[in-house]
Amino acid sequence: MYRPSIKEVAKKAGVSISTVSRVLNNSAPVSESLRKKVETAVKELGYLPSNIAKSLRKGKTKTIGFILPDITNPFFANIVRGAEDYLRRKGYALILCNSDQDKEQEIQLLETLISKHIDGLLFTGTGSFNSLLVEKIKKGLKVVFLDRIIEGINSSYVVIDNMKGMNLLLDFLVKSGHRNFVFINGNKETFSAKIRYEAFIEKMKKENLKYKHYFTNFSYEAGYKFARKMKIMPDVIVCGNDLIAYGVIDAIEEMGYKVPDDVSVTGFDDIPFSKHFKPPLTTVRQPMYKMGEKAAELLLKIIEENKFLNKGMVLEPELIIRNSTKEMVK
């Protein structure tokens, strides 16, 4: 694509390139007459400054990378939307990368993004140790972890209080009479799955309840497949996220059970569809949009104020009670 450069604007306007730069950036006083000339030249040529030249010069690209598992998952789509909206308002662009939670892929993507000279990174990856990432953070790469924290890395993050979310849910379930639990959790390596696992076990033991726990992964298919193989139904099936819950519900209804009459089922996340699901899902809401927004805000603060704001932000989950759970008769 043909792109006029500042030089051509200068020639057309009959001034030096420094003058053009000055009116473009308002970085120094320019006489009214020259300013006018420059402005018309800019307009006539349809000139748009090259940010890549600018970036090379200034060492900043005004672009942020976002590595996440899969944009197709509404949970992430909503987070991304929150982040992108904020970044756009602040003049930053967002490079989107799907990693499918694949470690190799993550490393690959990270290298690409660094080569592209991103000013900062939003990262929702596997929870496991990533030495390249650690190395780059040590060298000053600005990162905000979203929804998960990588162990052994001291960096900023935005998460919800998973422990609290789980407890809110479990307390409600216990109070409404559920005594026999199955927890179909997401990916074992994932930060949030681990925390929820711990919260779950703790509560089960404390209340002396009957339970089973399984790691699968955070998808509809995982829930469906797992549930199809279940022989007997507990009082409630607690799911690692809403997608798993959808799969579980579809499966057990196919098997002839009614939700919630025969089994209660709960989700986690409260993605937008969950309130329209039949039955509407009892779940724990994560403020997805806000998580993306806050993470972006935090990242820009770290970038622009250039401080080591190693600040974790913990947002509040909210228990959403709908109709996939019931009051158990004692």
Next chain:
Amino acid sequence: MYRPSIKEVAKKAGVSISTVSRVLNNSAPVSESLRKKVETAVKELGYLPSNIAKSLRKGKTKTIGFILPDITNPFFANIVRGAEDYLRRKGYALILCNSDQDKEQEIQLLETLISKHIDGLLFTGTGSFNSLLVEKIKKGLKVVFLDRIIEGINSSYVVIDNMKGMNLLLDFLVKSGHRNFVFINGNKETFSAKIRYEAFIEKMKKENLKYKHYFTNFSYEAGYKFARKMKIMPDVIVCGNDLIAYGVIDAIEEMGYKVPDDVSVTGFDDIPFSKHFKPPLTTVRQPMYKMGEKAAELLLKIIEENKFLNKGMVLEPELIIRNSTKEMVK
């Protein structure tokens, strides 16, 4: 973030920067001994080349912009996934921009992207005329339109055969005995809404059916709100997309109607959730992932072969018959 440059690699390896460049890019023969030296220096410094310098030099950024209404809509999320997967394989990155179908926003985003020197653009915008875009295309901006075509612009595009999709659906509906239609369509300005409107009207007249048609917009809320105000039910409510259909179904069920017993309802798109919706949605499938993939492929072909491949690609829709429609008793 600290980034070693090629110069430092050269110094550390005790060679010239050209030699470093040559081994990095394998662009010319280098003796084994020097190559080794360079490779170790690269590793020790954790050197990653600066694509922005490379871009400035070569005039290519290996990045593609994607302007779309809203990533939160699963229809677009799946398209984006298809595009990003393909682009990543080919070494390109994707800058994601949500426009909310806002004309001003689109222009703003386009300018940003051009300033960022994108090699090409994937565009799913309003259907209306956008003079900035036209101007840039004339100057050689490579664009592939996705899901919609802008009138008055002769450019490449990937769409589905909306006419055919609509006819497939309507034929099925007519054959199964529906005689009285309401079409709750999406945004009036949108290419696909227009085409589907035309197909609908044509069929209604040809078959001499009773019908009403309304433009709203492509969202759950639009469908819900509209349906809540309906006084009498037709045989079938044809919806502009699946989201509208969800809203319609929720609304009319609240009003005491049964789907499909009292009214059939159909969607368009077949987003992944539609097969789990209760009742599972009869709809027209658009191959979303493939649309994204093909559009990316086409765009790269245009970019890399640098030809004026003004090629439209029309993908096939598929009628998906599920349980939100019924066989009417005559």
Next chain:
DNA sequence: CTGTTAGCGCCTTCAT
């Protein structure tokens, strides 16, 4: 095979 150098487009001193 290897090194030197111009220049991509821009901002920013430094003169004037």
Next chain:
DNA sequence: ATGAAGGCGCTAACAG
């Protein structure tokens, strides 16, 4: 208030 020139990191043409 304005212009000239260096340099950001890199590639490619040129010289050796």
